[in-house]
Amino acid sequence: MNQNDVLSVNLTEGGYSTDSKLLQDISFSIDKGEIVGLIGPNGAGKSTTIKAILGILNHVKGDIHVNEYAYIPERPIFYDGLTLWEHIDFLLSVSEVDEQQFIPKAKKLLETFRLSHVVNHYPENFSKGMQQKGMIVLALLKQPSLYIIDEPFMGLDPTAINKLLEMINREKEHGAGILMSTHVLDTAEKICDRFILISDGKVISHGNLGEIRMDSGLEHGSLFDCFDVLTERDNDDW
Template sequence: MILSTIIQEAGYGHDDLILQGISFEVGKGELVGLIGPNGAGKSTTIKTLLGLMKHVKGTVEMSSYAYIPERPIFYERMTMREHIDFLYTTMGGEHAAFEEKVKNLVSFFRLTHVLHHYPDQFSKGMQQKMMLILAFLKEPDLYIIDEPFMGLDPTAVKKLLGLLEKERERGAGVLMSTHILDTAERICDRFVLVAEGKMIVEGDLEDIRRKSGLPDGTLFDCFDALTEEGEKDGLADFFAPIQG
């Protein structure tokens, strides 16, 4: 497995817990959707994986990764080209091959004309594309992507999904956090559904349909049904793993 995690609890302290009972894995070439509404605990789950939470009880094991945040992060007074050069100093490798990847990716996302500009002058979509370029240049074993479609136009979304598919063919795994369930249903192999900081259910679409009692339901319908039942039963019944 590229990623294996058991989060018994996590938060900003013993008295400020946000997550409880979340565990899942991501295998080679697999795209796993971390699904839930805004405020469900998706971003906190990712922060826990990255070691950014103050209080964590559990285990996280993962290979080399690239993290693409929901809100682009960049260094002030460094151009896009300088960000790329800095990345290369942390990676090493054959410089000519790296430069060829740079040329192809920057052209692919149509940012050649701003390569030597400061990203704080970019639109949100252009900043997000820069984050994607840096991640794909790294070629990690695992991509952790938080709300990847925010700020991207339909063409950029299609390009992103195409590149992720190629990376999966290479053997990379993907953990993608999103609340856009129709897109997630179409592209993900498996799902981790969370609400109110708790895992409701984990599995592929058929697992989730079976657990929700909706054999032909959409991911949205299943999530809605599981959440409603969870509210009645305190979510306790949904911690048990799905049996095949």
């Protein structure tokens, strides 16, 4: 892991047991100030790769080096019996931050994502979209060097998606690295610096859009078109 990396992954294999090798030869890194898209069909190994990074995968062979991170899961997770503001207050209590800066920032983010009116309500009673926005607010308040985001656009309305994209680009400008797993390929194409394409638990292509196009043989193809060609080719290899 070099000094510019916020994440380095070198896995020879990984799975839920020694008999379940869902990942093979997954290697990539993320630098400060770049957005990397983790792309693949359902069941390709994206979520399993993220679990390996988070340290919650039972069987892992290889090395993973990760800086402080914030994780935004596909399915939001909150503590039962705590209001949204109590979640924010808890984050403040375990973070080494200036309260005089933290509280105004929290209120601004709540306003940005239109959650101010439910700040004293319980997130378990929120809609999926509101829960997702709550997770985004908590992650942004943590201000880590790495964001791990799993399907961030699921359940969000267009306004919230635009706000999230603005925030992601702002964090990138401040030097954070972002690993984003998503099926929304047109958006990924616009905002990601590089891509990691996974199929059947292994990396089938990686690089910027030009390099992905070269691998797919589509000189002017969209990310979606290249993805389609590369995954079909991988299936044919099997």
